[in-house]
Amino acid sequence: MAVVHVPSLLQDLTGGVETVEVQVSGEGRTSVRQVVEELDRRFPGFAARLLWEDDLMPGIAVFIDGEQNRLGLRAKIAGDSQIFFIPPVVGG
Amino acid sequence: MSTKRVVTATINGTDSTLIVDDRMSLLDALRDAAGLTGTKEGCLTGDCGACSVIMNGRLVDSCLVMAPEAEGAIIETVEGLAQGNDLHPLQKRFLEHAALQCGVCTPGFLVAAKDLLDRNPEPTDDEVRYWLAGNLCRCTGYDKILRAVHDAAADLRSSSR
């Protein structure tokens, strides 16, 4: 089971639940897009808050196991992935 | 309306004839009329020292001197520090100590430090800090500059012995 850490501002949709487990089909075949779609089925409105024009909301990046993955919705996850949606970092 | 005039000055040992505008500062004259862009501009109000030059033996902020005042003056800028390809000990020590990061303050520090060492060959920490307090560096935190100046002072003392 992969674990999605629900951004706290979306936890109104999950009834305050902080993490949600999602089934991963085959190793390396499930994409972040499928995960978001799955969450949207379970928590209607989830996708609308996270996506913008078929991509992640500007200013939101997907972090898988501590690393930002630039493929965004196309990134593939593993059976034990920890998934976060947080802003990317640049700096001065 | 603009008034142009000719200013003759000795810049880094060379007699120079510059056509300047009356409204120009010495900094502008050096950079625009003489093409010596080593002297930098950081504030134009005499607060940063990036434009430091030695004029008639005195350390000045060239942004505060009007170009016509330079008539007949002897001016030393960063471009005059090295003798040909022989770098001044200050230049060598700045490089060795990594006493510059972006380097925009460096010409001003070098000129101000040279002026200090011309007057005081063995300055204390406090004397260096006091003399160079008119020069701002936002990159280095000053420690490496201080060390470079002390080492250069020692070089100059041993070479003049």
Next chain:
Amino acid sequence: MEKQTPGGRPYKVIGTRPIRHDGEDKVTGRAQSGADISFRDQLYGKVLRSPHPHARIVSIDASKALAMPGVEAVITGAELPQPHDRMFLSGEGGVENFRYVNDRVLASGKALFEGHPIAAVAAKDIWTAEEAVKAIEVTYEVLPAVTDVLKAMQPDAPLLHEEITTETLGEKKKESTNVCRHTQHKRGDVDQGFSAADVVIEREFTTSTVHQGYIEPHNATALYRSDGQITIWTSTQAPFWVRRDVAELLELPLSTIKVVPLEIGGGFGGKIAVYLEPLAVLLSKKTGKPVKLVMNRQEVFLATGPASSTATRIKIGVKKDGTITAAAAHLVYEAGAFPSNWAVMGSMCVLAPYKMETLLIDAFDVLTNTPKVMAYRAPSSPQAIFGVESVLDEIALELGMDPLELRMKNAVEEGDRRADGPKFPRIGLKETIQAAMDSEHYKSPAPSGPNQSRAVAVGFWFNAGLQSSATVGINMDGTASVVTGSVDIGGSRASMAMMAAEALGLKAEEVRPSVADTDAIGHTDVTGGSRTTFATGMAVYEACQDVLGQLKKRVATLWELPEEEIEFDGSAFQHADNGKDPMTVKELGAKLTATGGPVMGHSSVAPTGVGASFGVHIADVEVDPETGKVTVLRYTVVQDVGQAIHPSYVEGQMQGGAVQGIGWALNEEYVRNDEGKMMNPSFLDYRVPTMLDVPSIETILVEVPNPGHPYGVRGVGETPIVPPLGTLHNAIARAVGVRMRSLPMSPPKLSAALQAKGLEAIAAPTP
């Protein structure tokens, strides 16, 4: 495998201190920055700026200016293409909308901050341009302005943008407000966490607006040719982003623009955004001549940078043994006149150094009639962590615990989760705290004279990866040239050359590094985010591997042996058992022509494996109770630097960052009058530290190699600006028994606080 190459060999070049390759030009005055170039037929540009922090622009009449002899063009906001919504990645990590960049570069409709560009002029000389700017007649309808973040949040505050509502992750509120974004991070039940604590302390803090304060003002020169090709010469941290921004703003094809980065006199995050570049291009288009614009210092203060002022509330609960059970942070950040993401960044930094089961962070970005806030070295981290480090200092005193021990007890390590979620990879906070504890400074007796004390604080920055490109060419004498797209702001040419030399078995002096313009190298992101040595260094390393792969084939040809049997051992190509003399890259140079021609390697990377960096600072201070002046007696920076490539420049980053932080803590601030105008836009009145104001900053390099980089590099440059705020605050509190909780702790503020506290407090400090 500490202190070794990926092949397990000791470093030969990395960790040494060669003279930087561009050094000579910088000490002889030959180095050219943006203000140093000029063209025979160039025009001088000048910007007309709003004198009002908030005003409707009723009309602009430039006819008198245009009629002046020598004036060749005037542009106003009406001449920029219509603003459009388009998001892009900017220095602040999150994204910005080009609509607002457009409006920031040249006002349309309203002036939103003092110094907001209203029009720009090109003329034959700077004096004519200045006169022309004065001759432009602008009618303003002055509006009430708000420059204080907390006031700007009030429902009755003057509104900057009617169309802006609060955005909270995908949802927009209905009402117009200056609060443009709300961010939240939550873990567990924070109330339960606080009830499990033995000691809970909650405090409020404020910090003032500060400026990056680079010594070189912004500059840009542009030439718009008749064939539509554009060249921009500028001092920027991000030439490829300048190209993108100008293309986007002026609706030009990216490929028509070439940006030539000249030497840059400091940036610290403040030279990422475009200010003058689009104006120079538009003015050049109108006149057909190169147009040069250079800001003066006042313009730099009024209209560029700065870093957010903040109002924060920090609450931390601990067990008697010091274990943190819960923390809550409420962060309000000045955005300036256009939407920003600085509170977003602050929310990710504020609790990052510590482990805790429960936490709650709420952060708000707030619009104010001040210049749009830009990145400043570890942007948003100093203001956020300042409050946390102060509360922890109070907790340490309350528990009677050593302040470093308290930090050690709660410090994050590999596998712990950052407050905003993801797990940390290998990091060196614990090693850094330990090194601080073991330092001669910390072990020496703390200063114990009247009004003297010692204190510590921790700092953190993520560091960035982004994208970089590099090429490495082998010369016919076997030396190498390295070309990257990363502007060298503080010695990075040297570190690039050193990494290439290490990889190729050459000496640092045998590699010539250079920085290319946007036509001459693949896309490379900003020099910022402490990413250059890490990411561009990785591109250089990979390009060297490309070179080595090609060279191995050449050796195979020369030796008439199978490629697979040949190894490069870091110094030379070897063959295990056929008695061939090893062959170095140096020796191969002359043999390239005969074995197939020149060899050049290239690489473009978007690396993961970024290593976060932590620092601990120790300060000894003395306060003059009469004047409120703080003397920093001794100051030490301890930091995990991964692997130091050129230790002198690593130390320099640590010292320079610390001194900027000291300035932030003690003196620097935007002072504004009731109308919201800045009263101190000069280096005379905005006091950055001079050589007299700071002691020699001592440095301790802790090297915990970053496993995400072949040479263990982690970013270094930003973290050191974070701890000074808390360190000096705590030292002052311990020295005189007054917790200021408000920056800067300038002499007038501190002496007033001391007076208020009464003289007994000074005589017998009980912090």
